Amino acid sequence: MFIITIVFLAKKKKVKGVLISTIVVFVLGLASLIGAIGTMASYGEDDSGSSTKMADESSKSDESEEKPSSNNDKMKQKGDTVEIDGVEFTLQGSEYIDDRNEFSDVQADKVLKVDAKIKNNSDSEIPVMSEFKVYADGEEVDTYPSTNIQDMLTGSISPDRAKTGSQTFAINGNPEKLELEFKPSMSFSDERYVYDLNP
Incomplete structure (x- = not known):
């Protein structure tokens, strides 16, 4: 204007x-x-x-x-199947065994045998070494050399194949709580699953 x-x-x-x-x-x-x-x-x-x-x-x-992912919040039990980075794990059971390896330097009051199944859902071969650890009252325990080498869960798994076997651990004293922690040895993920062991 x-x-x-x-x-x-x-x-x-x-x-x-x-x-x-x-x-x-x-x-x-x-x-x-x-x-x-x-x-x-x-x-x-x-x-x-x-x-x-x-x-x-x-x-x-x-x-x-x-926060861990919601599927990690709950303690896993025998028979539960979980998966991280294409590696599927199922705890089949755990028990104390009488077998002792006379050549072992590892001290063990009891030997805990853990049976598990590992399946490779990825598209490349995976090594199976130390996919899980055992903790007694929150402290990691040593592996115990098994007398049954053929039953051990080691080696490698091709794509779309599975392997069932066991690993043995040295338990000393009378721990109140035994837990298994699963995380694939070749995984870069922070994800892990914890199982309650009731041998």
Whole structure:
């Protein structure tokens, strides 16, 4: 409206050309400044919204990293099957055995035999070495050299194949709680499953 008034006065020759140019440039500059401020304000709102969103996503990812996956929350039992990185594990049982290896340097009040099945669901051959550990009252126990080498759960498994065998452990004293922890030896995942052992 202001510009229309200036143009009208210029036609009646009541305002000089230089003054008109100055006023028009000033008005256009003011309009540009107001537009720039409005744009910056809306950008700031979008930016703060996105930073809030990023912070929310970051806190959610932190929570998911801190919390183990829901399938790990529950203690596993004999017969339960779990899988990590294409390696499937089933605890088939555990028992104390009388067999002793006379050549072993490992001290054992009792020898615990753990029977398990491992299946390779990946598309490449996997080695089977130390896929699980045993803990007595929260402390890892030593493996015990088995007298039955053919029954041991070692070697390698081809894709879509399974292997059943056992591993023996040295138990000393009378622990109140025995647990087995499964994690494939070649896995880079932090995921693991814990089984309650009742030999």
